[in-house]
Amino acid sequence: MALYLTRFRFPDREAEWRFFARQRMTCYDSYYPFRVLAGRGISELEFEPVTILYGGNGCGKTTALNVMAEKLGLARDAAFNRTSFLPDYLRLCSADGGEPPPGSRIITSDDVFSWMLDLRALNDGIDRRREEVFAEYTDARYAHFQLHSLEDYEQLKRANAARSKSKSRYTRGQLMGNVRTRSNGESAMLYFTQKITENALYLLDEPENSLAPARVLELADFLQDATRFFGCQLVIATHSPFLLALKGAKVYDLDADPPRPRRWTELENVQLYRRFFASHAGEFNEPDGGQAERGRG
Numbered sequence: 001m002a003l004y005l006t007r008f009r010f011p012d013r014e015a016e017w018r019f020f021a022r023q024r025m026t027c028y029d030s031y032y033p034f035r036v037l038a039g040r041g042i043s044e045l046e047f048e049p050v051t052i053l054y055g056g057n058g059c060g061k062t063t064a065l066n067v068m069a070e071k072l073g074l075a076r077d078a079a080f081n082r083t084s085f086l087p088d089y090l091r092l093c094s095a096d097g098g099e100p101p102p103g104s105r106i107i108t109s110d111d112v113f114s115w116m117l118d119l120r121a122l123n124d125g126i127d128r129r130r131e132e133v134f135a136e137y138t139d140a141r142y143a144h145f146q147l148h149s150l151e152d153y154e155q156l157k158r159a160n161a162a163r164s165k166s167k168s169r170y171t172r173g174q175l176m177g178n179v180r181t182r183s184n185g186e187s188a189m190l191y192f193t194q195k196i197t198e199n200a201l202y203l204l205d206e207p208e209n210s211l212a213p214a215r216v217l218e219l220a221d222f223l224q225d226a227t228r229f230f231g232c233q234l235v236i237a238t239h240s241p242f243l244l245a246l247k248g249a250k251v252y253d254l255d256a257d258p259p260r261p262r263r264w265t266e267l268e269n270v271q272l273y274r275r276f277f278a279s280h281a282g283e284f285n286e287p288d289g290g291q292a293e294r295g296r297g
Contacts, residue, residue, distance in 0.1 A: 055254030
């Protein structure tokens, strides 16, 4: 399995204090990304072929991914809010493992969402073009004209095509496939399978967003294969049990004090699921799932 990134260091509290001691600026409302990771005791991460950053909102996992992506110069699709202090912060960071291979990138929820919006916008254009082709078909099929010059040749071809095909076949021949035939989950999966190729480093920020459980399992299988067979290294920020259970993954619990690696089955989010299903265990053996009993209540 591939390792393109072995260790990443963020400035600790002392390094941040030394930086601010040299500053004379006091008018800023935010010093982001300063005072986020150091405040939670996150100063260094060591990586395996699959490394997962787990934690609730505000734990710093997204900040860590964005900082690493910017320091390593990874490609990204959606715009990123680069604050005034980001260059200063990046200078205090360091990474081991050499330059990431070509094709390495960060994939965020904004990337996937923008992709789906682009597909919808493209589809709207296709829909508008379809109406034009319908009208073109009718005009061409019932046109009565003679070929007087080469300028009429294209019109003649359209007339012959329209007369030999049904309206639906003619329209499909003039248009690209309608992208709306895919659901949001299918579109999101297509994005991942197109962007994640071979022999590269990928940082994924909550890739389970926009995916139903069955699709998350499909994504988990795809990511597992990408690391086992296609030379990819993954760093994933998630709280999905399906991704936390990736075989061989090193899982950092950023909610712990201090943050540290833990077994995925020990994580609070996973334990919450376990307690919930255990409390409803009897209903799985009832024909109606316990609905009748609750209805009588």
